[in-house]
Each structure stands twice: as structure tokens, then as C-alpha cells.
Amino acid sequence: MKRPPWAVLALALVLVGGSLTVVSRPSPEGPRYITDDQGRAIILHGFNTAGSTKSDPDAMPWIEEQDVENEYERMGTNFVRFLLQWSALEPEPGQYDEKYLDAVAERVSWYAERDYHVLLDMHQDLWGQGITEAGRVGNGAPEWATHTDGLTVEEQEQWELVYLEPGTMRSFDHFWNTTGEHSELMSHYVRAWRHVADRFSGEPAVIGYDLMNEPWGGTLQGPEFERGPLAELYRRSITAIRTVDNDSWIFVEPQAVGVNWGLPSALPHLDDPREGKARIVYAPHIYPLPMDLGKAYGRGEHGGGDDGRIGGSESSRVWIDRSISLWRRNVLVTADRLEAPIVLGEFGLDTSSPGAMEYVERMLALTDEIGAGRAYWSNDLDGWGPWLGRADGEEGEGAKPGPLAEVMNRPYPRAIAGEPLAVHYDEPAKTLTVSFAEKNDGSVTGPTEIYVPEREFPEGGIISSSDPEGSWAAEWDAARRVWKVESAPYLQEHELVVSPTN
Numbered sequence: 001m002k003r004p005p006w007a008v009l010a011l012a013l014v015l016v017g018g019s020l021t022v023v024s025r026p027s028p029e030g031p032r033y034i035t036d037d038q039g040r041a042i043i044l045h046g047f048n049t050a051g052s053t054k055s056d057p058d059a060m061p062w063i064e065e066q067d068v069e070n071e072y073e074r075m076g077t078n079f080v081r082f083l084l085q086w087s088a089l090e091p092e093p094g095q096y097d098e099k100y101l102d103a104v105a106e107r108v109s110w111y112a113e114r115d116y117h118v119l120l121d122m123h124q125d126l127w128g129q130g131i132t133e134a135g136r137v138g139n140g141a142p143e144w145a146t147h148t149d150g151l152t153v154e155e156q157e158q159w160e161l162v163y164l165e166p167g168t169m170r171s172f173d174h175f176w177n178t179t180g181e182h183s184e185l186m187s188h189y190v191r192a193w194r195h196v197a198d199r200f201s202g203e204p205a206v207i208g209y210d211l212m213n214e215p216w217g218g219t220l221q222g223p224e225f226e227r228g229p230l231a232e233l234y235r236r237s238i239t240a241i242r243t244v245d246n247d248s249w250i251f252v253e254p255q256a257v258g259v260n261w262g263l264p265s266a267l268p269h270l271d272d273p274r275e276g277k278a279r280i281v282y283a284p285h286i287y288p289l290p291m292d293l294g295k296a297y298g299r300g301e302h303g304g305g306d307d308g309r310i311g312g313s314e315s316s317r318v319w320i321d322r323s324i325s326l327w328r329r330n331v332l333v334t335a336d337r338l339e340a341p342i343v344l345g346e347f348g349l350d351t352s353s354p355g356a357m358e359y360v361e362r363m364l365a366l367t368d369e370i371g372a373g374r375a376y377w378s379n380d381l382d383g384w385g386p387w388l389g390r391a392d393g394e395e396g397e398g399a400k401p402g403p404l405a406e407v408m409n410r411p412y413p414r415a416i417a418g419e420p421l422a423v424h425y426d427e428p429a430k431t432l433t434v435s436f437a438e439k440n441d442g443s444v445t446g447p448t449e450i451y452v453p454e455r456e457f458p459e460g461g462i463i464s465s466s467d468p469e470g471s472w473a474a475e476w477d478a479a480r481r482v483w484k485v486e487s488a489p490y491l492q493e494h495e496l497v498v499s500p501t502n
């Protein structure tokens with residue numbers, strides 16, 4: 001599909017503009033981490049569930065409980081970014097649909113029973129269904145909160161272009177109070193978050209709240225948007241949530257456009273009024289612009305060397321790698337400004353595209369290297385997800401796993417009993433190394449937990465520690481395929497290595 005020339009210009013801006021970014025050093029003390037109720041650093045690996053929510057009449061994802069079981073069996077994930085819809089939560093101003101929240105709670109319980117962490121994502125794309133009469137393109141905001149002022153919204157072959165439609169722009173401008181005519185909208189949104197947090201503050205499986213998916217500033221863009229109304233929405237939502245929930249983590253996203261591609265975000269530091277350390281998480285997405293322009297991560301199948309043009313696959317991969325490097329640098333700078341851990345809220349692609357699995361492996365290695373959690377977009381049965389489609393045959397079988405499930409199913413530390421220093425998976429050797437520093441403040445009360453897949457680790461594989469013989473112990477939980485490791489409490493640093501059974 002040919003993309004408009006402006007997109008190529010945008011690509012050049014991203015990749016050239018990024019090189020002009022003034023980069024301050026990421027924090028000298030290294031990455032920050034989300035911690036659980038045992039004081040352990042948790043490493044979140046999972047999926048967005050699900051894109052199908054956007055068009056479901058009940059605003060629920062396609063999954064049944066068996067599919068959660070199947071996901072754990074096939075990939076050992078421990079995290080889900082679960083899509084919510086404001087339109088289902090608050091169908092009329094100030095009226096919340098408790099049956100909708102009951103349905104959400106039921107699905108949260110499916111994950112809770114399997115030791116997952118659930119991130120509740122107030123999802124939107126293109127504001128909401130109400131931007132067009134047919135209601136076919138947007139999702140998120142309820143009709144009563146949608147004010148296009150009669151301006152046109154034409155459906156587009158490229159869905160992203162609908163963001164630029166006059167009626168869509170106006171809907172966002174009213175929400176951000178750029179028009180000064182509907183200040184009530186943001187207040188409703190903030191109160192809706194307070195209602196959700198009040199409902200789930202007692203649910204330990206709910207790790208936190210992702211305040212808005214891929215924010216779009218309408219006529220406000222860049223620092224004016226991120227430091228203006230977007231920061232205002234976040235500050236008001238954080239304050240409202242903290243009146244009912246002191247302990248959940250609050251995830252904030254930069255504006256999507258530009259930052260998804262690798263450009264810097266201007267998001268400012270956000271205070272957290274909770275008792276104790278701040279629990280704000282920086283949750284960007286990555287979709288490298290060359291890929292958004294339809295370029296694959298393949299290596300040279302279609303000719304085209306690295307001649308500097310966006311030509312064949314070889315030059316595409318070079319440009320995509322430049323996007324990824326730019327994204328890494330700018331994400332670390334913003335996370336350091338926010339003094340926040342990083343969770344990559346979305347990354348994904350058509351798994352049938354050339355080089356797709358190499359791209360996924362690149363992103364898995366990158367998030368390990370920067371200490372970030374990750375949620376793949378998405379868990380849907382649409383060629384992007386890990387499933388080839390629903391299994392035929394007996395009731396209760398899950399969807400059939402595809403190549404992505406194979407790549408995702410790898411050893412990782414679900415929880416680390418200290419300050420992580422490095423997590424590295426050596427793909428060729430199928431060996432995981434986890435090193436961490438002892439916390440001597442008594443805040444850590446649980447063991448390190450490491451998941452390993454059946455494939456190379458039929459009985460758990462071989463686990464070793466840098467701790468002296470006899471000062472550490474590893475217990476194998478065959479049902480969950482998890483090593484639980486108690487380490488010597490008096491040592492400064494520990495290194496655990498899990499390798500395949502010979």
C-alpha cells in the first residue's frame with residue numbers, strides 16, 4: 001500500500017530530528033523497577049488483551065478462561081494489559097455500569113488465579129465511536145462525551161488519518177479544554193478513573209492503571225500538549241486515584257505520534273502523593289516509522305542495499321534499527337526525568353512479514369537490557385498475535401500457537417528478590433542469567449522466581465548460583481514451571497544461571 005509523501009518526510013524528520021536530541025545521561029543508578037507486595041522487582045511479560053474489545057458489544061475481549069490457561073501453558077506470561085472502554089464504564093454522565101465492571105472483575109480473576117499482574121488500560125483510538133454516524137472507526141469515549149460540533153469525519157483507508165479529520169480534532173480539543181467549552185469532560189474522565197480504582201484497589205492482581213491509551217492532543221502537539229493538558233489530566237487522575245488506592249502503580253503514556261517512532265517526549269515529572277515511594281510508571285509504545293510505512297524487517301529478500309534510501313528490505317532494516325536506537329535513547333531520558341520504571345505498553349507487527357520474529361527478538365532483548373516490562377500488541381486472532389486461530393476439536397482446547405508463541409516462550413525472571421543488575425537471555429545457548437544486588441532493608445520477603453519453558457527445560461533444566469554451596473536453595477514448581485530461589489541473605493550480589501538440560 002503506497003504511503004503519502006508526507007510520511008516519508010516524517011520518517012526523515014524522526015531519524016534526523018532524533019539525532020539532534022539533547023541527551024542527558026540516563027540515571028547513574030540504573031533502571032527502576034515495579035515491586036510487588038513482597039518487595040521483589042517484578043518483570044512483566046505479556047500481551048494486550050484485546051483489540052477485539054474495541055468492537056465487542058459488551059466491550060469484552062475474545063478470550064475465555066481456558067485461553068488464559070492456554071496462554072500460560074504456551075508462554076508462561078505473567079502480565080496482561082487489559083483494555084477498558086470509557087463508553088462501557090460510564091454510558092451516561094455520572095452513571096457507572098457495575099455489570100460491566102463485574103465482567104471485568106471476572107476476567108481479572110481468571111488472571112489472578114494464575115498469578116498474573118493485570119494492568120487496566122483506559123483504551124481509546126480516534127476518541128470514540130461517536131465521531132461518525134456509522135460508529136465504525138473510533139473506540140473509547142462515550143457518545144455523550146463526543147462533541148464534533150457537526151464537523152466532518154470521513155473514514156479513511158489508513159485509519160490513522162482519521163485523527164486529522166475536523167470532527168475528530170474538535171472532539172479532542174473539547175476534551176483537552178483547548179476550546180474552553182467543555183471543561184466537564186476531563187472531570188468526568190478523572191472521576192471515572194477514581195471509580196475504577198475504588199472498585200479494584202483491593203484486588204492484588206491489578207498492578208495498576210494505564211491512564212489513557214496513545215493520547216492525541218488535537219490541535220495541541222508536542223511539549224505544548226504533553227506539558228499542558230496531558231500533564232493536567234495525569235495529575236488530576238493520580239490525585240483522584242490516590243484518594244481510594246494508595247498502592248497500585250499508575251502508568252502514564254507520552255503522546256503517541258512521533259514518540260511511538262522514536263522521537264523524544266516532553267512529558268514532565270509527575271508527583272505521586274501516596275504514602276511511600278512514588279509509583280508512577282512510564283509506559284511508551286514502539287512502532288518504528290519505516291514499519292508504519294509498510295517496510296518489513298526482512299533482510300534483503302527484495303534486494304535493496306543500505307544505499308541510504310528507503311528502498312529494499314536491507315535498507316529498511318537499517319532504518320528500523322535506527323528508529324529503535326533512537327527510541328531506546330529517548331525512552332531512557334524520559335523515564336529518568338519521571339524517575340519511573342519503564343513498561344513497553346505496546347509493540348507488535350504482522351507476524352507473517354519478512355523478519356518479523358527477528359524484530360520481536362530484538363525488542364525482547366532490548367526490554368531485557370533496559371530493565372523494562374513489555375506487553376505485545378496483541379493477543380488477537382488476527383495474524384499479529386501468537387495464535388493461528390481457535391483450535392478445532394474438543395471443547396476446552398485453546399487456540400493453536402504460532403511462531404510468535406514459540407519466540408515468546410522463553411526463560412525469564414518473573415520476580416527478583418533484590419535490586420536487578422542484569423537480565424540476559426542467550427538465545428543460541430538458551431541460557432538465562434539473572435544478577436541482582438541484595439537489599440539490606442528487610443523489604444524483600446519472597447524468593448526469586450524464574451519461569452522456564454518445557455521445550456529445552458523438561459524438568460526445569462539446570463540452575464546454578466554464584467552463592468556458596470549450601471547458602472542458597474532452589475525449589476522446582478513443576479506445575480507452574482517456575483524455579484523459586486532463596487539466596488544467602490548476607491551476600492552483596494547474586495548471579496543465577498538457568499541452562500537447558502543437556
Ligand SMILES: CN(C)c1ccc(C(=O)NC[C@H]2N[C@H](CO)[C@@H](O)[C@@H]2O)cc1
Nearest residue numbers: 125160163213214216256257287346377
Ligand atoms: C496519528 N496518531 C495519533 C496515531 C497514529 C498511529 C497510531 C498507531 O499506529 N498506533 C499503534 C497501535 N496502537 C493501537 C492500539 O493502542 C493499535 O490500534 C495500533 O496498531 C496511533 C496514533
